[in-house]
Amino acid sequence: MAPSSSAARAAQKFFSVRRTEAPRLPSSSPPPRKYRSMSDIMRTAKYSVIERDDYSQIICDQCGSGERDDELLLCDKCDRGFHMLCLRPIVIRVPIGSWYCPSCSDHRPVKRFPQTKIIDFFRIQKCTNKAERCISPQDARRRRRRSATLVLHKKRRRLLPYTPTEDPARRLEQMGSLASALTALHMEFSDDLTYFPDMAPRSANQAKFEDGGMQILSKEDTETLEHCRAMYKRGECPSSFSCF
Incomplete structure (x- = not known):
């Protein structure tokens, strides 16, 4: 009886060792793949200049x-060409050393300033009189009188107020x-004469x-200058556009 019991235990041990877990069936849908944009790939990809x-x-x-x-600049990474005046911001001089286009550089794209914050940014004072003209009739007559006597007084040219943009949306x-x-550029707007610590001091601003x-x-001329500053405070800025 002993050999039969030992054989049964050996068979039970053999079957317990050979027992394995059933293979899992593959899932019907593969896991979602994450895609990266071409700009992210170009930022991290290694490159070689050809x-x-x-x-x-x-x-x-x-x-x-x-x-x-x-005026064409060649990117040192993608080897594409760009005019200096076609770039945003405009490149005013040929860069020294390596240069990368906006797609290959690490600089983040410039975000457009929201129009709801323009009034606070430039500290514009809301005008209550909407029918107020930028230039009074007296100024218009004064301008016509100056243009008539410009030939006789070439050395006495006066300041003229600018003409602001009339379309509010365009403004x-x-x-x-x-x-x-x-x-x-991390700059603050100021309509006053500002003296920086590392620049010329106020004492250097003298006629001598x-x-x-x-x-x-x-x-x-002082009245014309104050008139232009008053227009700017009302948001009646001159016609200009910053290409950036």
Whole structure:
């Protein structure tokens, strides 16, 4: 009886060792794949500069023109060309060293300034009289009188007030472009003469330091200057657009 019991225990041990877990069936739907944008891939991808034999066929990636080749900048990563004036922000001089286009650089794109914050950014004072004109009839007659006597008094040219943009939507667009450019460069708007600590002090702003003397504003020019500043405080800015 002993051999039979030992054989039964050996068989039970053998079957317990050979017992395995049943394989799991593959799921019907594969796990979702995460995709990355081409801009993210280009930022992290390793690159190598491949010299071309001929760069005469390079065109601007923005305007599609190959003219003004002396103003074309070649990206050191993607080897695409861009005109200095077609870039945003505009490149005013040829960069020293390596240069990367906006798609290959690590700089974040400039966010447009919201129009709801333009009034607070420029500290615009709301005008109660909507029918108020930017230039009074007296100023218009004064301008016509000045233009008639301009030939006789060439050395007595006076300041003229600017003509603001009449379309309110266009005016907000222009001021929004300026606000976007200032915030992107971490600059604050100021309509007053500002003296920075590392620049020339206020004591250097004297007439005796000017070559040939400093011309003093006349009463009429002072009124024109104050009139322009008053228009700017009301949000009646001159026609301009900051390309950024």
